[in-house]
Amino acid sequence: MRKPVVALVGRPNVGKSTLFNRLSGGRSAIVADRPGVTRDRIYRDVEWDGHNFTLIDTGGLFLQDADFREHIEEQVTTAIQEADVIVLVVDAQVGPTTKDLQVAQVLLKSNKNTVIAANKVDDFKKQLDIYELYKLGLGDPVPISSLHGLNIDELLDRITVLLPQTLPEEDDDDQGVRIAVVGRPNVGKSSLVNALLSEKRVIVSDVPGTTRDAIDTKFLIDDRSYTLIDTAGIRRRSRVSRGIEYYGVQRALRAIDRADVVLLVIDATEGIVEQDKKIAGYIEEMGKGVIIIINKWDLTADIKNRRRVFENLARTELSFLIYASVHFVSALTGEGLERILSQVDFVHSEQNKMISTGNLNSWLSEVVFLNPPPATQQGGLKFYYATQVATKPPVFVFFVNNPKQVHFSYKRYLERQLREAYGYEGTPIRLIFRGRKRSPAN
Numbered sequence: 001m002r003k004p005v006v007a008l009v010g011r012p013n014v015g016k017s018t019l020f021n022r023l024s025g026g027r028s029a030i031v032a033d034r035p036g037v038t039r040d041r042i043y044r045d046v047e048w049d050g051h052n053f054t055l056i057d058t059g060g061l062f063l064q065d066a067d068f069r070e071h072i073e074e075q076v077t078t079a080i081q082e083a084d085v086i087v088l089v090v091d092a093q094v095g096p097t098t099k100d101l102q103v104a105q106v107l108l109k110s111n112k113n114t115v116i117a118a119n120k121v122d123d124f125k126k127q128l129d130i131y132e133l134y135k136l137g138l139g140d141p142v143p144i145s146s147l148h149g150l151n152i153d154e155l156l157d158r159i160t161v162l163l164p165q166t167l168p169e170e171d172d173d174d175q176g177v178r179i180a181v182v183g184r185p186n187v188g189k190s191s192l193v194n195a196l197l198s199e200k201r202v203i204v205s206d207v208p209g210t211t212r213d214a215i216d217t218k219f220l221i222d223d224r225s226y227t228l229i230d231t232a233g234i235r236r237r238s239r240v241s242r243g244i245e246y247y248g249v250q251r252a253l254r255a256i257d258r259a260d261v262v263l264l265v266i267d268a269t270e271g272i273v274e275q276d277k278k279i280a281g282y283i284e285e286m287g288k289g290v291i292i293i294i295n296k297w298d299l300t301a302d303i304k305n306r307r308r309v310f311e312n313l314a315r316t317e318l319s320f321l322i323y324a325s326v327h328f329v330s331a332l333t334g335e336g337l338e339r340i341l342s343q344v345d346f347v348h349s350e351q352n353k354m355i356s357t358g359n360l361n362s363w364l365s366e367v368v369f370l371n372p373p374p375a376t377q378q379g380g381l382k383f384y385y386a387t388q389v390a391t392k393p394p395v396f397v398f399f400v401n402n403p404k405q406v407h408f409s410y411k412r413y414l415e416r417q418l419r420e421a422y423g424y425e426g427t428p429i430r431l432i433f434r435g436r437k438r439s440p441a442n
Helices: 016-024 066-082 098-110 131-136 152-162 189-197 244-257 274-285 303-317 337-351 357-370 408-422
Strands: 005-009 042-048 051-057 085-091 113-119 141-143 177-183 215-221 224-230 261-267 289-295 326-328 383-390 395-400 430-435
Touching: 005 016, 005 066, 016 042, 016 051, 016 085, 016 113, 016 152, 042 152, 051 152, 066 098, 085 098, 085 131, 085 152, 098 131, 113 131, 113 152, 141 152, 177 189, 177 244, 177 274, 177 337, 189 215, 189 224, 189 261, 189 289, 189 337, 224 337, 244 274, 261 274, 261 337, 274 289, 289 303, 289 337, 303 326, 326 337, 357 383, 357 408, 408 430
Parallel strands: 005 051, 005 085, 085 113, 113 141, 177 224, 177 261, 261 289, 289 326, 395 430
Antiparallel strands: 042 051, 215 224, 383 395
């Protein structure tokens, strides 16, 4: 059965994201003391007293910022439609404002089960003056402090009572292939996500930094399941403040950590810059499958010749990702997008590939015979046997007489030969060398 959905809704700056973080047990949404921080809807699973549901954080309705108001309200409307229960968050210190009344009217028209969370109650020992909130027409308010975690259990009890008993079936446990879309700000990540999803789930704007949270979207194509993670742009550390953008960058890095395959998006009009290399290095360091996406290809001149030049540039500037394929796309026109998911499937299968020990040792005997390690004063390097011990990324352990004698050039030779024999396109591989005085008994 699919989980019920609970949406947090309200005007800007009433503490929805703080409540979201309190209920979901982490800093899933960015919190700041100014309106309009949450622009896209964020999802997290919550468990309370044996009840499981999916919680949605949304942007504030009726925001003054004309640049984003229409987009945010579209996101909130979608969240309301998806929700089984809605929590209207209001500021108990201020009381019902005109905007609160407007939000309440939207919720009354939705005909959804609704709970009022009267937030920012600092002292529960004082007489609570929240009777004005009955003007909203949505029943008894629940006084809470999301910042200090006060009376949250009462709110959760009220929510779980309203949850539906039966829901349509859905495989919630299957996240499928997790795909993180990462890159510098304004390289077209959100446009690429929207083009792949064919749905306006993530706000798209020409303003760098529009996407501040990592947003998970699960979807199916031909019975294959995927979870697409759109992230904030990763700026140079010197340009990142300790506020909202700092946490957005940290969340983007965590998105890479939990991804299976990463789409590294690069702006074709700007070429490969130093920050692209740093992001690529982090992806390699984390052992993730990777596909290099050259976006905005429709904006470049002399496309045929430039494609060859750009691919050579990628191989030179990102030489440590020599195993990654390069795709030239335009999220705006749709050019090249049809090949991305098939390549994701291929990379995912490559990073999960296991080679039997017998097969691997036959390969090892051949490559060492064709190119023996150089002799040293210690008597030379000897290989006893090898075995694959892990996937994602593939990890190979080589048992030798003296690991210190394995020169980095010979490591590169073994990796190159491994790839020639077994593929592993799109994924880093790890080689570990361990000492052993003799070969294992037969």
